[in-house]
Amino acid sequence: MRTPDFWSEQPGLIAGLLAPVGMAIDAAGRMRRALARPYRAPVPVICVGNLVVGGAGKTPVVLGLAALLRQRGAAPAIVMRGYGGRLAGPVRVDPAVHDADAVGDEALLAAARAPSWVARDRAAGVREAAASGATTILLDDGFQNPSVAKDLSLVVVDARYGFGNGRLLPAGPLRERIAAGLGRADAVVLLDGDGEPRGLGGCKRPILEAILAPVDGKRFTGKPVVAFAGIGRPEKFFTTLRRLDAHLVFERGFPDHHPFREVEIATLRQTASHNGAALVTTAKDWVRLPPAWRHGIEILEVELRWRNRAALNALLKPLLGRTGDGGRTARR
Numbered sequence: 001m002r003t004p005d006f007w008s009e010q011p012g013l014i015a016g017l018l019a020p021v022g023m024a025i026d027a028a029g030r031m032r033r034a035l036a037r038p039y040r041a042p043v044p045v046i047c048v049g050n051l052v053v054g055g056a057g058k059t060p061v062v063l064g065l066a067a068l069l070r071q072r073g074a075a076p077a078i079v080m081r082g083y084g085g086r087l088a089g090p091v092r093v094d095p096a097v098h099d100a101d102a103v104g105d106e107a108l109l110a111a112a113r114a115p116s117w118v119a120r121d122r123a124a125g126v127r128e129a130a131a132s133g134a135t136t137i138l139l140d141d142g143f144q145n146p147s148v149a150k151d152l153s154l155v156v157v158d159a160r161y162g163f164g165n166g167r168l169l170p171a172g173p174l175r176e177r178i179a180a181g182l183g184r185a186d187a188v189v190l191l192d193g194d195g196e197p198r199g200l201g202g203c204k205r206p207i208l209e210a211i212l213a214p215v216d217g218k219r220f221t222g223k224p225v226v227a228f229a230g231i232g233r234p235e236k237f238f239t240t241l242r243r244l245d246a247h248l249v250f251e252r253g254f255p256d257h258h259p260f261r262e263v264e265i266a267t268l269r270q271t272a273s274h275n276g277a278a279l280v281t282t283a284k285d286w287v288r289l290p291p292a293w294r295h296g297i298e299i300l301e302v303e304l305r306w307r308n309r310a311a312l313n314a315l316l317k318p319l320l321g322r323t324g325d326g327g328r329t330a331r332r
Contacts, residue, residue, distance in 0.1 A: 003054060003233060003256075007164045007173045015171040022168030026176055029144060036146030039123035041130050041137055044319040047150040048189075049143020051181040052163060052173040054256050055232020056156045057191045059106045059284075060212055062140045064304030066114040068312070069136055072320055077134030078110045079125040080141060082118025084257040084288075090119035090128040100288040105257060108287045110140065123147045136319065143185075144175050151319055154208070155185040157200060159192050161233065187315055206315070209307040212240075214300055220246040224277035227251045228268055230258030230285050237282055241300065249275045257288070265293050 006014050050056040062078060069076040085104035093103050093111035100108060103118045110116040119125025122142050129137050164173040187206040225246045229237040234253030241248055250271050272279040280298045306312055
């Protein structure tokens with residue numbers, strides 16, 4: 001879906017009319033969490049979630065954590081729903097066998113970094129990953145899903161977007177009330193921020209700051225670029241290119257997980273050729289393209305960089321090396 005403009009604005013008429021629906025959905029979610037009996041995995045489960053719909057940066061945080069855990073001697077596995085894919089799972093993702101239509105774009109990116117499973121039943125996916133030999137499970141999304149007990153819950157917040165208009169779905173982007181969500185979290189991962197966004201003031205959880213930095217982005221500096229992206233907030237991608245001093249002659253945003261049509265890519269190619277420009281997209285969009293369409297399309301990748309790794313290490317230290325239940329207490 002494409003994010004409605006009124007979600008990022010001050011609450012207005014539309015948000016007000018939809019507010020009662022959001023309250024009802026929130027009440028149903030609280031009831032579901034209260035009645036749930038979560039599965040407790042035999043290894044630590046780290047959940048990376050958010051409080052808003054789409055585009056907060058969960059998957060880059062998961063990939064960054066996977067790399068850090070491997071450096072610390074752990075064997076992490078990633079479990080996600082596989083949004084946009086047709087397979088219900090649980091199934092281990094194999095990029096040589098599966099495509100984005102089968103498992104979703106984010107699962108393909110994850111599988112290139114660590115063993116990854118897609119599972120609409122999160123508990124079943126965690127169970128399979130643990131049985132495969134993983135010593136730590138990274139749950140990509142699922143913060144609001146009570147079916148799996150979490151040992152560490154991180155809530156990702158995009159500092160520039162924050163919590164939108166602060167209203168609950170569908171009146172705004174919030175999946176649940178801010179205070180309730182932060183109250184269940186162990187820490188907040190604040191991405192690309194120089195200050196706390198509105199709604200985060202007074203948060204009593206540790207705040208881990210990080211940035212999404214372009215990889216080899218200087219190759220676009222001063223060059224004409226035609227950019228396209230089908231992510232939660234495409235403007236974030238275009239802004240990154242502008243900060244690299246790329247000359248954006250044309251930009252096209254699509255809804256998140258957009259299934260590209262051949263005519264759309266052909267039109268973008270024609271625009272790039274006419275302007276003598278490079279055709280550039282995100283890694284997440286590139287993996288959704290059929291292999292025959294990828295030629296000549298460049299990728300601007302980003303990587304997570306922690307501003308205070310010591311604080312993160314302090315949160316991870318109690319979990320590392322624990323492969324058995326050990327009487328630990330896990331969060332829902």
